[in-house]
Amino acid sequence: MTPLRTKDAMSQQHSAIAPAPNSAKAKRSDWWRDAVIYQVYPRSFADSNGDGMGDLEGVRARLPYLRDLGADAVWLSPFYASPQADAGYDVADYRAVDPMFGNLLDADALIRDAHGLGLRIIVDLVPNHSSDQHEWFRRALAEGPGSPSRDRYHFRPGKGENGELPPNDWESIFGGPAWTRVADGEWYLHLFAPEQPDFNWEHPAVGDEFRSILRFWLDMGVDGFRIDVAHGLVKAAGLPDLGGADQLKLLGNDVMPFFDQDGVHDVYRQWRHVLDEYAGERIFVAEAWTPTVERTANYVRPDELHQAFNFQYLSTEWDATELREVIDRTLEAMRPVGAPATWVLSNHDVTRHATRFANPPGLGTQIRTAGDRELGLRRARAATLLMLALPGSAYLYQGEELGLPDVVDLPDEVRQDPAYFRGAGQDGFRDGCRVPIPWTREGSSYGFGSGGSWLPQPANWGELSVEAQTGAAGSTLELYRSALAVRRAQPDLGAGDAVEWLRAPEGVLAFRRGEFVCVANTGRESVTTRAYGRVLLASGELTEADGEAKVPADTTVWWTTA
Missing domain, CATH: 3.90.400.10 (Oligo-1,6-glucosidase; Domain 2)
Structure with missing residues (x-):
């Protein structure tokens, strides 16, 4: 009856299974079916010139960190020439890099270095609207x-x-x-800020221009595009009134005359022809807010896009019943079109999941309160292991591997989210998840750069830094490194379209994928379950004895039966 302490197992696991970007799994032509894609928000990742703003050269210098973390690809939020009315999602020139981020030579060097490290580069594309300075x-x-x-x-x-x-x-x-x-x-x-006028996609010049833009960046060597507001390009004929409905509450819950119109699919079929002209398995990823995951599946039919973000999963509470329902619906919806499911917990538009899970359920994806930090981090770690065990592709948002919380107490005078200044609509608190990430325990902006940071960082940021967590047994960074290494090494993880659910106590999710078993306890109390074999990884401490395992609350465990 020897208890197994998972913190030690985690550190041993990481040293035993190193990330292998050049493994057979990474070399597969359909790499995107089980890829782990890391989102970089360039202005908040790394600053190379000390101006307080992250840039492409900063990203380039940190690429080895992303390789060692175990990412397969890097998605870069917009770095195009822009007046920055909406953090670069108002593009003035789609073929130029904004000077705050560098220039085209910097973009070229970043792409080349990434490829040299076995990483792929996905860039953001904003086709629904331009800048008013375009x-x-x-x-x-x-x-x-x-x-x-x-x-x-x-x-x-x-x-x-x-x-x-x-x-x-x-x-x-x-x-x-x-x-x-x-x-x-x-x-x-303008469906967004006044500085972001919507294109009329009924005009042939718009389609011609964007096919040319695609080729420009494909010729630069990018491996794919994340399509911003992919559901918004086509508007209903005649631009009909909505009739006084509460439009913001309808978003994502109903088909709107300006979102998710069937005509968008003609655009993406044309785009797919362009992409297929290029070798190397380039991909499209849709940001498509739709009423149901079934409608999301329309975007990833075989002749359209490759992946679509699973926002239904992102907005699901930490609850076994809700999670199982959305997992089943996602896998069922993607199976007929042959597309991989995608899973995501955080991005640049929502409160970080370490803070969402720290608060009571029902508050949505933009939260103003810090909540119970310890509880939120415990649940975030468990949710990450659950997500990485599911069939398909997973997206990570910069800093989540450090367990970063949202910064909920930013002074009003430093906020830059345009929605914050509109006085209505969404809360406009997205700045909290965009605070520059910490690299070192000390120094100017905790290693982000030598000249401060464009949003103030909390005083305790240093203890959450890459430096502080590297090699620290049980740290969130080491948990992520271990999880991605195990995921890459285990043949039953990654691509697929099904899970085999196992009997489990109330509040617990348990499923098998070949010789791999995942158990996630979303409840408030420890549970005793069968020990399914050798523990690969766990998000917290557990004890095994006599063929049983005691799994604490808010903990996920990975086993192998091999």
């Missing part, structure tokens, strides 16, 4: 009503006696009307 939009304003340039966007006369009312009742995702009036009296559509 050449096309500036020309549309200058040429006035009725000009061909205005047809590339959604310009309309207003309603009311003198056209003083918006053309319809649509609301911006950031709050307020989705229309802004220009000096000549016409209105233009």
Whole structure:
């Protein structure tokens, strides 16, 4: 009856199974079916020149860290030329790098170095809208009503006696009307900030331009594109009113006249032809907020995109019943179209899951309170092991491997999220998950750069840093390193479309995949379950004796029966 202490097992596991980017698994042509893709938010990752803003050279210098972590690919949030009204999601030039991040030579060097390390590069593409400083939009304003340039966007006369009312009742995702009036009296559509006018995808020039942009970056060597607002390109004919509905509550729960229209799929079939001209298994990843995972599956049919983010999973509470339901529905929806499921817990638009799980359920994905930090971290670690055990591809957001919480107490005067200043709509607290990550225990901005950081970091950031956690048995960083190493080494993990559910106590998820077994206790009390073999990894301490295992609350365990 010798207790097994998992903290020691974790450190031993990491030293025994090193990440192997050049393994047979990584070399498969369908690498994206089980890839672990790490999201880099460039302005908050690493600053090479001391201006307080992360940049491409900073990312390039840290690529070995991502390789050693065990990532297969790196997704870069936008670094294009932009006035930065919405952190780069307002693009002025899709073929240029914004000077704050570097230049095209820096992008080329980053892509080359990544490939040399066995990492693939996925870049963000923003096709729903441009910046109001884009050449096309500036020309549309200058040429006035009725000009061909205005047809590339959604310009309309207003309603009311003198056209003083918006053309319809649509609301911006950031709050307020989705229309802004220009000096000549016409209105233009922007589903996000006024600085982000929506393209009119019914105009052939828009499609021609974006196919050219795809080829530009494919020729640079990128391995794929994450498509921002992939569900938003096509609007319903006539731009019909919604009729006074609470539009923000309907988002993601119903088909809207400006989201998830069937016409978007024609766009992506054309794009797929472009991508298939290039060797090397390049991929498309859709950010598609849809009412159901079944509608999400439409985006990943064999002649369209390769992956789509699983936002239904991201917004699921830490609850065994809810988790099993969304896992089953996801796998069932993806199976008919032959696409891999994707799993994600955090990104640049939602409260980090270490803070979401620290708070009571039902608060959504933007939370203003820190909650119970210890509870949140324990659940976050367990949720990560559960996610990485599921069939398909997993996405990690920078800093989650450090167990970073959201920074919920940023002073109002430092906030930069445009939604925060709109006075309505979503809360606008996305800055909390965008605070630059810590690399060292001490020094200016904890190793982020030599000149401070564009958002202030908490005083305790140093103890969560890469330096503080590297080699520390039981640290969250070492847990991630071990988990990704085991995932790569275990033939039953990664790609697939099914799990075999096992009998388990209430509040516990247990499933088998070949010779691999995962057990996740989402309850508040320890449970006793069968010991399924040799422990590969656990998110917390557990005790095994006489063929049984005592699994603490908020803990996930991986076993192998081999």
